[in-house]
Amino acid sequence: MKTALAQPKENQSGQRMGAKGLKTRRRLIDATVDLLNGIPIRDIKVVDIAARAKTASATFYLYFDSVIEVVCAASAELVQSTPQIMALFDSEWTQDNSMEKAISLVRLYIAFWDGHRALxxxxxxxxxxxxxRFVQVREDSVRPLLVALADRIVAAQQAGRTPSFAPAAAMSGTIMMMLERLGALMDVHRARSDVTLEGMIAACAQQVATSVGFPPA
Incomplete structure (x- = not known):
């Protein structure tokens, strides 16, 4: 899902943006993300973004009020519920393939994180x-995944394959938090010898498979 913030029709002056305006806005967003990959947001200035985008600082303010706003616009374009991830939920899960699918889910999710880590x-x-603003774009980014996982959990509960003592939405949200932390901290796990990234992926996948009613044997 992309929000209105990600696909505006007018600039800050209320003028409808044509192809040129949209391209300029695109360059400003891309320049900001590029800078963010190297330095923290607190060190990024409008003049830096404008220079990277090969435009003037005054032009920046035609499209954004501040650095934080352009970062929010870039964030609104991130969709963590990727087509590849959603395709996993559209496929059939069984006792025989649940761990394979769950591991694929975890790997796809943390790969997305790895590709957009700074943002x-x-x-x-x-x-x-x-x-x-950031709360909203974060929720929009993961909502389809949360709903798809919750639907799987509901089906498992109704079939008696997994306990019903916790609401499916709560279970889905808890697993989402686990995936988020693994994605955010995967570099830490890579650096440790006693807790490997592969081990964390397997542990996370086991929880996913169990939640949908097909725990590994």
């Missing part, structure tokens, strides 16, 4: 600090 960390920190 996701910045988005999540802003959301956790209470910025409602």
């Amino acid at each position: 996701l960390r910045t988005r999540n920190l802003a959301a956790e600090e209470g910025d409602v």
